[in-house]
Every structure is written in C-alpha cells, then in structure tokens.
Amino acid sequence: MEIIAGDALKVEFPEFDKVVSNLPYSISSEITFKLLRYKFKLGILMYQYEFAVRMVSPPDCKDYSRLTVDTYYFADASILMKVPKDVFQPAPEVDSAVVKLIPRPAPFEVRDEAFFLEFVTAVFGQRRKKLRNSILNTNHVLKIPEIKEVVNQLPEDLMNKRAENLTPEELALVANMIFDLKSR
Numbered sequence: 001m002e003i004i005a006g007d008a009l010k011v012e013f014p015e016f017d018k019v020v021s022n023l024p025y026s027i028s029s030e031i032t033f034k035l036l037r038y039k040f041k042l043g044i045l046m047y048q049y050e051f052a053v054r055m056v057s058p059p060d061c062k063d064y065s066r067l068t069v070d071t072y073y074f075a076d077a078s079i080l081m082k083v084p085k086d087v088f089q090p091a092p093e094v095d096s097a098v099v100k101l102i103p104r105p106a107p108f109e110v111r112d113e114a115f116f117l118e119f120v121t122a123v124f125g126q127r128r129k130k131l132r133n134s135i136l137n138t139n140h141v142l143k144i145p146e147i148k149e150v151v152n153q154l155p156e157d158l159m160n161k162r163a164e165n166l167t168p169e170e171l172a173l174v175a176n177m178i179f180d181l182k183s184r
Helices: 025-035 049-056 068-072 113-124 131-139 147-152 169-184
Strands: 018-022 040-046 075-081 095-103
Touching: 018 113, 025 049, 025 068, 040 049, 040 075, 049 075, 049 095, 049 113, 068 075, 068 169, 075 113, 075 131, 113 131, 113 169, 147 169
Parallel strands: 018 040
Antiparallel strands: 040 095, 075 095
C-alpha cells in the first residue's frame, strides 16, 4: 500500500478497482465526479445524507437534480444505510449515508458527453423554468447558434416541462437533438 499525500482534487489517482472513503462533505460533488472518470468496480462512500438522497432521487421529486442525472449517467448508485449524527464523537450537525456506487456504461446514448453534461448543468440551473426558457436563458453557456430556431424544432411536450420533470433519458434525447441541430 502506498500513501499519496496531496489534494485529492489535484493529484492523479493510481489504478484501483475499489474505493472506500468517508469523503469530506464540502467536496462531495467534485470528488465523486473525479472518481467516476476512473475505471473501477465498486465504491462504498459516505456522504452527507441529503447529498446521498439527491444522488438517487427519481424525477418529479424535490431532490431530483443535476447530481441525480450525472450520477445515473455514470453509475448505479444506492443508499446502503443512513448513519445518524449521534454515532460520531463529536457529533456533526448532519446525518450521513453510506452509498454504493457501481460504475457502468451509460444506459442511454449521448452524441457528445461534454455537451450533455453541460446541458444538464445549464437546465438545472434554471430548474423552475420550463425547458424552453431554461435553454434560451442559458445559451450564453450552451453557445447554440440560432437558438430560437433550434428550440422551435424541439418536441413541444418536452419543451413545456421543467428539467426536474424529465428523466435522464429524456434530457439526453433533447441534448442529442440540440447537438445534431447545432452541428448542421
């Protein structure tokens, strides 16, 4: 075993097939998405409970978010157990949860992974707006030429829903359509 000293967000990880960690809650998102870029078989990770719930939440739920969609794109995630704060000494201010992560190929097709992840970030940044307005309002990030024309070609039933009401597969469908239209 080798100990690597340094900032986990900055150092390259050596090859590994399992990861077990009580992650610093302040960097949960960043470290999780860094881990998911590596090829490994199993992760058992402790997160703040509310974060863990957001990782596994279904659409149409208040906890469904960009984190849910991104996690689902890369891995199967499940909460193994809730860990009450009073089992720690000293007790933290929040409950925790142990999460099992099993990386796998994406369960749906995306034409361009970087665009899909950027699209998900953009539309969840405006989660209370209908998808049409969310896309229009975040085009400074998405950089879609002739955005109004592109949005008008997208399925009306999806454009009238909010990001939080769409499945990851539906979000991928919209991202793929936009990617194809902007590539023409």
